[in-house]
Every structure is written in structure tokens, then in C-alpha cells.
Amino acid sequence: MLKLYDLHRSGNCYKIRLLLSLIDLEYDKVSVNANAGENKAPEFLKLNPRGQLPVLVDDGRVLWDSTAILVYLAGTYGKGSWLPEDNYELAQVMQWLALEQNEGRYGLARARAIVLGNPTPFARLGNLEECKTLAYVALEVLESRLETQPWLVGAQMTIADVACYPYVALAREGDIDASQFHSVGEWLGRIEALSNYIPLPKAGD
Ligand SMILES: N[C@@H](CCC(=O)N[C@@H](CS)C(=O)NCC(=O)O)C(=O)O
Incomplete structure (x- = not known):
């Protein structure tokens, strides 16, 4: 059985919960209390x-980082969907994963962590105005892509969409107004209409 070490409020953990649900995979969830520092305890650091979440364990095989976990789950359990086989499309997925881990993480996600007052070094290191600048770059780049196609890569949803979705959908919690990005808004709606969609964490979770 897959085991996910999870932090409920985390968009990075939510990405994994969303893909697990979309693929319809069962898993055990271990909630880690980051406020109490459980993610910095020696057992967790092994x-x-x-010292971050999410972590996935599959039959003794340990993986950390949401991007790596998405690639692993899609490749292992995705039945040919979620991670393209064509090299150009695969590289494009990596391109959007990179946007998510740069402008997304240090823009959208960190702005949210600062505004919500998350008690982590990640939030304390940030400057809200810089984060917002990066966040709007991410939104503009996503908008320019989604103006011309429904999904970020190819003709169907991939882990690029799964990875980029959470912190865009949670942008308002970082005091970022995404309403001017109409194609991004329609893309969020397409994801939220999927039958195995699961709700985002709520502020205060
Ligand atoms: N690049 C990593 C980032 C992971 C990350 O920042 N996790 C946060 C939750 S969203 C965390 O564990 N924060 C607690 C801490 O750093 O103390 C990923 O995508 O998994």
C-alpha cells in the first residue's frame, strides 16, 4: 500500500492527493504536524x-518532492496518461513543472505562506512584493499558453496541470488577484469539474 506523509494545508501535498484521486489509487495518509516540528524530527529526516512534505513511500521505496512524486505516480500507475511518452511533450511537461517550482513556488506559494502566517522558514524568508511580482509572471505565462489550448501539454490533462493547479487556485489567499486571467480561470473550472476532483484545503486548515 502506498503511504503519503501529508500536511493538509500544503498545496504541494494537495497535488499528490489530487493525482492519487484522479488515478483512483488507494493509499494510507500519515498527517505530519509541521507546527509542532514533526517534519524536523530525526525519524522524519531519515x-x-x-524536512519537507510531501513524502511518498511505495513498498519501501521513499521519494520526496512533489514533482518527483508526481512523475513516479504517473509513470508507475498512470496507465499511459498523465506523463506523455513523446520526448517533446515530456520535455514540455518538465518545462511547466519548472515554472511551478520557480515562479509558482517562490511567487504564488510563498505569497500565500506569508499572508497566512505559516510558521515555516520558507514563509519567514520571503518578501511579499517580490513574491507577488513572480506570481504575476507565472499567471501571465500560464494565461498565454491556456489562451490557445485547454491543457498545458498536448490534448489531455497531464501532471503539468496537476502541479500548476493548486497554488493558482489558492492565489487569493496570497493576496493575488487572478481574475484578469480568463483562460486560467476557465482551466481551473475544467479541473474542478473532473469527477474525481477533491476540494482544496481551506484557509485555517
Ligand atoms: N519543492 C518541494 C517543496 C516542499 C515544501 O516546501 N513543503 C512544505 C509544505 S508546502 C513544507 O514541508 N514546509 C515545512 C517546512 O519547510 O518546515 C516540493 O514540491 O515538494
Whole structure:
């Protein structure tokens, strides 16, 4: 059985919960209390020396970082969907994963962590105005892509969409107004209409 070490409020953990639901995979969830520092305890650091969530364990095989976990789950359990086989499309997925882990993480996600007052070094290191600048870059780049196609890569949803979705959908919690990005709004709606969609964490979770 797959085991997910999870932090409920985390968009990075939500990405994994969303893909697990979309693929319809059962898993055990272990909630880690980051407020109490459980993610920095020696036992947890053996799983992830970065002391971060999410972590996935599949039959003794440990993986940390949401991007790596998405690639693993899609490739292992995705039945040919979610991660394209064509090299150009695969590289495009990597391109959007990179946007998500740069402008997304240090823009959208960090703005949210600062505004919500998350008690982590990640939130404390940030400057809200810089985060907002990066966040709007991410939104503009996504908008320019989604103006011309329904999904970020190819003709169907991939882990690029799964990865980029949470912190865009949660942008308002970082005091970022995404309403001017109409194609992004329609893309959020397409994801939220999927039958195995699961709700985002709520502020205060
Ligand atoms: N690049 C990593 C980032 C992971 C990350 O920042 N996790 C946060 C939750 S969203 C965390 O564990 N924060 C607690 C801490 O750093 O103490 C990923 O995508 O998994």
C-alpha cells in the first residue's frame, strides 16, 4: 500500500492527493504536524533530509518532492496518461513543472505562506512584493499558453496541470488577484469539474 506523509494545508501535498484521486489509487495518509516540528524530527529526516512534505513511500521505496512524486505516480500507475511518452511533450511537461517550482513556488506559494502566517522558514524568508511580482509572471505565462489550448501539454490533462493547479487556485489567499486571467480561470473550472476532483484545503486548515 502506498503511504503519503501529508500536511493538509500544503498545496504541494494537495497535488499528490489530487493525482492519487484522479488515478483512483488507494493509499494510507500519515498527517505530519509541521507546527509542532514533526517534519524536523530525526525519524522524519531519515525519510526526507530536507524536512519537507510531501513524502511518498511505495513498498519501501521513499521519494520526496512533489514533482518527483508526481512523475513516479504517473509513470508507475498512470496507465499511459498523465506523463506523455513523446520526448517533446515530456520535455514540455518538465518545462511547466519548472515554472511551478520557480515562479509558482517562490511567487504564488510563498505569497500565500506569508499572508497566512505559516510558521515555516520558507514563509519567514520571503518578501511579499517580490513574491507577488513572480506570481504575476507565472499567471501571465500560464494565461498565454491556456489562451490557445485547454491543457498545458498536448490534448489531455497531464501532471503539468496537476502541479500548476493548486497554488493558482489558492492565489487569493496570497493576496493575488487572478481574475484578469480568463483562460486560467476557465482551466481551473475544467479541473474542478473532473469527477474525481477533491476540494482544496481551506484557509485555517
Ligand atoms: N519543492 C518541494 C517543496 C516542499 C515544501 O516546501 N513543503 C512544505 C509544505 S508546502 C513544507 O514541508 N514546509 C515545512 C517546512 O519547510 O518546515 C516540493 O514540491 O515538494
